[in-house]
Amino acid sequence: MIGGMIKAYKGKRYGNRIADWLGGHRGLFHSAMEEGGLPMHMIWLYFLEKENLRIEVAAGSTTEFLKRGLLNIETRFGRQELIDSALDRVKEFEGESIQESEDQSQSNDDPVVSSVFSEGRYELLYHVELTQRIRGKEYITKEPYVSRSNDLDSLKSMALMKQLGGVSVTLKDLKTGEELPTN
Numbered sequence: 001m002i003g004g005m006i007k008a009y010k011g012k013r014y015g016n017r018i019a020d021w022l023g024g025h026r027g028l029f030h031s032a033m034e035e036g037g038l039p040m041h042m043i044w045l046y047f048l049e050k051e052n053l054r055i056e057v058a059a060g061s062t063t064e065f066l067k068r069g070l071l072n073i074e075t076r077f078g079r080q081e082l083i084d085s086a087l088d089r090v091k092e093f094e095g096e097s098i099q100e101s102e103d104q105s106q107s108n109d110d111p112v113v114s115s116v117f118s119e120g121r122y123e124l125l126y127h128v129e130l131t132q133r134i135r136g137k138e139y140i141t142k143e144p145y146v147s148r149s150n151d152l153d154s155l156k157s158m159a160l161m162k163q164l165g166g167v168s169v170t171l172k173d174l175k176t177g178e179e180l181p182t183n
Contacts, residue, residue: 003157004043004157004160004161004164007042007043007046007157007161008040008042008043008046008161009042010046010049011041011042011043011044011045011046011047011048011049012030012042012045014045014046014048014049014058015029015030015033015041015042015045016029017055018045018055018058018059018062021055021056021059022059022086022089022090022093023089024085024086024089024090025082025086028070028073028082028083028086029066029086030042031069031073032065032066032069032070032073032086033045033062033065033066033069034069035068035069035070035072035073036064036065036066036067036068036069036070036072037065037068037069037128037143038065038128039128039165039167040161040162040165041065043157043158043161045058047147047154047158048061050154059093060093060094063090063093063094066086066090067087067090070083070086070087070090071087074087119148120148120149120150120151120174121148121149121150121152121173121174121175122148122149122150122151122152122155122171122172122173122174122180123146123147123148123155123171123172123174124146124147124148124149124155124158124159124169124170124171125144125145125146125169125170125171125172126144126145126159126162126167126168126169126170127142127143127144127145127167127168128142128143128145128167129141129142148174152180155171156171156182156183159171159182160182160183163182169182
């Protein structure tokens with residue numbers, strides 16, 4: 001448990017570096033990551049840092065969650081300068097306009113494979129519950145996510161943190177097809 005707290009702390013620090021690089025408010029960055037559908041994002045950020053990615057590459061992998069989260073926050077609290085500024089920064093970073101789409105509520109049965117942990121012998125499968133508000137209605141979907149790595153201990157730590165958050169996980173050895181214990 002202490003290890004998970006340390007990873008969360010380091011992940012928050014790395015997230016602060018990404019927020020600074022994007023030129024946004026640190027607190028809003030972390031809130032938007034959570035609101036954008038990435039629960040326990042600080043653990044995810046820890047693993048991003050562990051991959052030794054350049055900061056702009058790591059920032060690029062956060063934009064999907066940031067956009068969705070900022071739009072959710074804006075829906076909840078109304079238009080505000082800080083949110084508009086953050087959306088503009090994300091838009092500048094991506095080089096595209098930010099638009100809401102009506103089809104966001106549609107779910108896909110194919111899992112979203114982590115861009116950071118996309119290859120390896122071991123696979124962690126979990127479902128993330130996403131809540132989106134479109135035109136005043138809340139839509140809840142469960143999206144499957146997959147992380148793969150050769151580092152079994154890291155995936156077990158990630159699985160433990162997800163289980164502590166109430167998420168069911170499955171850890172597999174892709175080489176043997178065997179399901180592994182997460183403890």
